[in-house]
Amino acid sequence: MVGLPPFSLGRLLMYGLLLSFLVLFYFYPLGAILRLSLFPEGELSLEPLTALFRTSRYLRTLWFTLWQAALSTLLTVVLALPACYVFARYDFPGKSVLRALTTVPFVLPTMVVSLAFTALLGPRGLLNTVLMQILRLEQPPLELQHTVFIILLAHVFYNYTLVLRIVGTYWSNLSPQIEEAARMLGAGRWRAVREVTLPLLLPSIAAAALLVFVFDFTSFGVILVLGGPRFATLEVAIYRQTVHYLNLPLAAALSVIQILFTFALMAAYTQLQAARSLPVELRSRQLTQRGPQGWSEMLLVTGNVTLMLLMLVLPLLALVQRSLTLGGRPSLAYYRALFRNPRGSAFYVPPVAAVRNSVTFALATVALSVVLGLIAAFLLQRRERGSSSRLGDGGSQDGGGSALRPVWRTLQGGLDPILMLPLGTSAVTLGLGYIVALDEPPLDLRTSPLLVILAHTLVALPFVVRSVLPALRSIQPQLRETAAILGASPWLVWREVDLPIVARALLVGAVFAFTVSMGEFGATSLIARPERPTMPVAIFRFLGRPGTINYGQALAMSTLLMLVCTVGFLAIERFRVGGREEF
Amino acid sequence: MRWSRALGAAVLLILTACAPSAAPTDQLAPTSPPEPQSVRVMTHDSFDISEEVLTAFEEEYDARVEILKAGDAGVVLNQAVLSKDNPLADVLYGVDNTLLSRALNADIFEPYESPMLEEIPDSLELDDDHRALPVDYGDVCLNYDKVWFQEEGLAPPSNLEDLTEPEYEGLAVVENPATSSPGLAFMLATIGQFGEEAEYSWLDYWSDLRENGVMVTEGWSEAYYEQFTYASGGSGDRPIVVSYASSPPVEVQFSEEPFEEAPTGVVVGDESCFRQIEFVGLLRNAEHPDLARAWIDFVLSETFQEDIPLHMFVFPANENAELPDVFAEFAIVPDSPVTLDYTAIEENREAWIEAWTETTLR
Numbered sequence: 001m002v003g004l005p006p007f008s009l010g011r012l013l014m015y016g017l018l019l020s021f022l023v024l025f026y027f028y029p030l031g032a033i034l035r036l037s038l039f040p041e042g043e044l045s046l047e048p049l050t051a052l053f054r055t056s057r058y059l060r061t062l063w064f065t066l067w068q069a070a071l072s073t074l075l076t077v078v079l080a081l082p083a084c085y086v087f088a089r090y091d092f093p094g095k096s097v098l099r100a101l102t103t104v105p106f107v108l109p110t111m112v113v114s115l116a117f118t119a120l121l122g123p124r125g126l127l128n129t130v131l132m133q134i135l136r137l138e139q140p141p142l143e144l145q146h147t148v149f150i151i152l153l154a155h156v157f158y159n160y161t162l163v164l165r166i167v168g169t170y171w172s173n174l175s176p177q178i179e180e181a182a183r184m185l186g187a188g189r190w191r192a193v194r195e196v197t198l199p200l201l202l203p204s205i206a207a208a209a210l211l212v213f214v215f216d217f218t219s220f221g222v223i224l225v226l227g228g229p230r231f232a233t234l235e236v237a238i239y240r241q242t243v244h245y246l247n248l249p250l251a252a253a254l255s256v257i258q259i260l261f262t263f264a265l266m267a268a269y270t271q272l273q274a275a276r277s278l279p280v281e282l283r284s285r286q287l288t289q290r291g292p293q294g295w296s297e298m299l300l301v302t303g304n305v306t307l308m309l310l311m312l313v314l315p316l317l318a319l320v321q322r323s324l325t326l327g328g329r330p331s332l333a334y335y336r337a338l339f340r341n342p343r344g345s346a347f348y349v350p351p352v353a354a355v356r357n358s359v360t361f362a363l364a365t366v367a368l369s370v371v372l373g374l375i376a377a378f379l380l381q382r383r384e385r386g387s388s389s390r391l392g393d394g395g396s397q398d399g400g401g402s403a404l405r406p407v408w409r410t411l412q413g414g415l416d417p418i419l420m421l422p423l424g425t426s427a428v429t430l431g432l433g434y435i436v437a438l439d440e441p442p443l444d445l446r447t448s449p450l451l452v453i454l455a456h457t458l459v460a461l462p463f464v465v466r467s468v469l470p471a472l473r474s475i476q477p478q479l480r481e482t483a484a485i486l487g488a489s490p491w492l493v494w495r496e497v498d499l500p501i502v503a504r505a506l507l508v509g510a511v512f513a514f515t516v517s518m519g520e521f522g523a524t525s526l527i528a529r530p531e532r533p534t535m536p537v538a539i540f541r542f543l544g545r546p547g548t549i550n551y552g553q554a555l556a557m558s559t560l561l562m563l564v565c566t567v568g569f570l571a572i573e574r575f576r577v578g579g580r581e582e583f
Numbered sequence: 584m585r586w587s588r589a590l591g592a593a594v595l596l597i598l599t600a601c602a603p604s605a606a607p608t609d610q611l612a613p614t615s616p617p618e619p620q621s622v623r624v625m626t627h628d629s630f631d632i633s634e635e636v637l638t639a640f641e642e643e644y645d646a647r648v649e650i651l652k653a654g655d656a657g658v659v660l661n662q663a664v665l666s667k668d669n670p671l672a673d674v675l676y677g678v679d680n681t682l683l684s685r686a687l688n689a690d691i692f693e694p695y696e697s698p699m700l701e702e703i704p705d706s707l708e709l710d711d712d713h714r715a716l717p718v719d720y721g722d723v724c725l726n727y728d729k730v731w732f733q734e735e736g737l738a739p740p741s742n743l744e745d746l747t748e749p750e751y752e753g754l755a756v757v758e759n760p761a762t763s764s765p766g767l768a769f770m771l772a773t774i775g776q777f778g779e780e781a782e783y784s785w786l787d788y789w790s791d792l793r794e795n796g797v798m799v800t801e802g803w804s805e806a807y808y809e810q811f812t813y814a815s816g817g818s819g820d821r822p823i824v825v826s827y828a829s830s831p832p833v834e835v836q837f838s839e840e841p842f843e844e845a846p847t848g849v850v851v852g853d854e855s856c857f858r859q860i861e862f863v864g865l866l867r868n869a870e871h872p873d874l875a876r877a878w879i880d881f882v883l884s885e886t887f888q889e890d891i892p893l894h895m896f897v898f899p900a901n902e903n904a905e906l907p908d909v910f911a912e913f914a915i916v917p918d919s920p921v922t923l924d925y926t927a928i929e930e931n932r933e934a935w936i937e938a939w940t941e942t943t944l945r
Contacts, residue, residue, distance in 0.1 A: 224801040229759040243657040346634040543804045547837025
């Protein structure tokens, strides 16, 4: 295989950079808080852990966490796949705006989503009101609040975009000719999809499903706010044990269980993935997409677009509508109020400053996670010898240091699941880890805004890797070999062959990195820091106090957040790597 | 060489990633050579005060005040406990009486008998060693939607028992004590009023509330802005909510339309509210203990105390602090709020919440 020689200085440097980032800002703080929690006097104290086994509660919590995540993931993938096809194969007006809008839910605080859902699905919501009128009922027919159904629905609402973007982008790079060939050979449309396209798509579907699953597995806000007090995931249990009882040993034990599950899942996935990905011929988008023709294609496109509008865009519109309504009449009063600070509060957040803070953090996160993500994807792309030799590509060219090769391979095999671990790690645990570990110079980052970017990058990194890796692995080895034979250096091969092909996938990763940061994810909301409020912080602040104006300002700020994100997504998508024609 | 350019680009990108975070820090620091001392205050997300008041302190002491916020009061306290040997700040503002025992047990505070304590009523002072000094208080009570009750021709509830009556079926929404601070306070109010041993215990009361269709939400915002008829913009159907006694004046203050009277009412009948008292304390091993003491004195002084109600929607602890007009006019302070021994709260918290969950949710 062509690439850097396995023991080159460049490769070592890249490993060094990536691993030191993970060690410093993930393993070290995590290890510190786990040691403090589980070995308070220097010895493992099992006493507090007996609570784990005394009742079946935590077993039930684990079971609920697993099945709701599995079901949510299945639903999300099934609902989003048809749209992936539509987005991959057809061009239609408003496509990029619609794609941007489907990503907006990802950044919205749960509390705001909950407001939208109640406005639409609550006892006095739009759906129930309409149903009551049509069916002439006295009582609202649908009682969705605080049920598992609304949890599933919210998980689909949040994560739909992951599948649409990751699978949709990959699909749009697949040459339609493969499927056409199958059909010419006599396969029906569905058979061609089932037996030809789906197997080719599998790496990207698995990548997207994995991310969705981990997100649902560690779900916190959706469970608490929309599911109500009767439901709890491991993440919720960890939060309660930590914040409300300061029962650190129990919280740490639950955290470890959550991390182990994530790791096992990732490891299994990595194995599967390395064996499954096939090099395919990728095509530029111009060649794979066209306008829908004929009534069945029109129906397919409009059907999917309608579903997306109802499921993903309508709740957003409900928020916008409320932010523009005062006392039943249209009004901009809430937006005007955002710009006023009538009592001269020292903590007043001018909207411009909130936007600036959010965007600054987000862009920094994008830059850092794209660099680290590319490095990680580059290190991970090399396939295992077994699968590559099957494809006629000599793993033999790896060359040199055969005694060390197993070590090298273990490192590579372990890197992938390790990169994903931050996603499966409880935010409270890691947040407290930062407090405990990063308290001495030169790493006294406890109250530094840098920590925000580092923590966001930790969460954003898996998205970049998962977006880029399937595309990178699908590159035909011959392309690289040809370039190398023609005298290109490894770096030139990477720049001229790999990079243009993964460019679109990289943009997907960048969009997610931006999203992760804009949504104020993870441990950072639990870090003590000086005032540099972002938009989500401002929203929380408004929603924490009574008064119609505060409520309205929260909605107005949410609308602003949606707007900024939509513009951000569109801008990132317009970005061209190196000005080349994109793939 | 080509790869050096690529590497250069990578380094540049990393640098850009770090740059924006470094720049604002520099902006905050004053440019004049003799750098003033700064006092660091860690507190919860609800902390708020006017710029004017902060500046008054900074000018008087030629110092800077740095406010570090991190989540709710519980999260902040945990951070203080975990970092007590190398504290994040000099002062902790915002431990309340439901968490006080945890703070004192962890021994995070240095005693400080502020001269300002003379102006604070003894009833608020819970710690005789002056490690935690009372700074403000607020009562958690049932609120109701006045217009809703008028339109329905139903009298609003006047005490906690009313909620178990058939005419109030399905009208109330409360917060989960396991996750919400007002939720916990309201649960404590019921424990204070009905007791654990009485023939009709607090758990019997909750069992009746459950029968009567009480709704439980995770936090205050969901209860108030989604379920409460008055504040949910039409989507909620619960005219009774657990909130604060100060919520009605805040509704008046934060409204586009002028009010003759507050749109919501408070049930202040015999022992139906729980009083939350917030404390401020000097953290052990503080970097600037003298300045920190000056800050504590300042926080307890009238300047700061009179600014509290309209920024944090609670009442000042200092007796001499004058209330703002809207509070004086519309706020109701319950005569006999429930107060429970703070050590009992920490000791029983988990068991009480367990029992509550068992009775109300399972």
